Amino acid sequence: MLVQTEAQIYLANQRGNSYSDGFRSFHTLNFGNYLAEGRASFGRLLAFNDEALAAGKRTVITSSKPVEIILLPITGGLELIDRYGESIFVSSGEAFRFLAFPESSFTVFNPYPKETINYLQIQLIPDLSSDAIDNHFDETPHVQFSLEGKNNLVPVFSGIGQKVSGFMGKYGGREEEEFKPSNPYAGIFTYIIQGAFEVQNRLLEKGDALSLTNVETLEFEALSEDGIILVMEVGHTL
DSSP: OOOOOEEEEEOGGGOEEEEETTEEEEESSOBTTBOOTTOOOBTTEEEEEEEEEOTTOEEEEOOSSOEEEEEEEEESEEEEEETTSOEEEEETTEEEEEEEOTTOOEEEEOOOSSOOEEEEEEEEOOOOSHHHHHHHHHSOSEEEOOOOSOSSOEEEEEOGGGSEEEEEEEEOTTOEEEEOOSSTTOEEEEEEEESEEEETTEEEETTOEEEEESOSOEEEEEOSTTEEEEEEEEOOOO
16 A cells, blocks of 8 residues: 655744844744744654854753754854863764753853854754663764765764664755665655755755655755755654
8 A cells, every 4th residue: 555655844934933142043843932833843853943153152952851952063163061061062064962851951152253153953852761871872972974075965963772863965956866764664854954955846945844754765856056955864752
């Protein structure tokens, strides 16, 4: 029996947003005070925020429940500081993942004197089973990758228990690609970081996203030179 593919487009100009001193966040999915129809979590993907932080400014990350957070700098780098004052620097070409609990607090700081930084904050429902947690502490949370080799997807992060994986690629104009999820029951979430793409016969531009379920192969084509796309394989919560 054929299973119908389900798709949903999240347009950039329909995202939620929040602002504070020197900080802005665009919310593709429901987050904080932003609650909109059709913007609920997608499988284990709880939140997907495109954030910018002005030079010398900082913002605090807190959570009312356990979440796994991926920070993925797009422009510049950020300093992540925990409540004990321990810090780590994460630059573009790197990703960092960590667990946040209700009692924890993390600060994102822009250390540059003049430049605004741009990064993605991705929140996931964590797999808190004992096996997944044991493997989590055996894996490095700080990953480096390169987009210098164009026209292919490279792995940039994976969640606890490998329930969510992220891949990024930079493509020349009219270059095509296929992506097959390792788990045939997983959903696919794509986000356009730069340029324009045709994804599964749908036009997506910078800041647009697309979620798909019941899809065996994702097909996309870059419509602009040096377009950058993020593709996530997203497991279900059960």
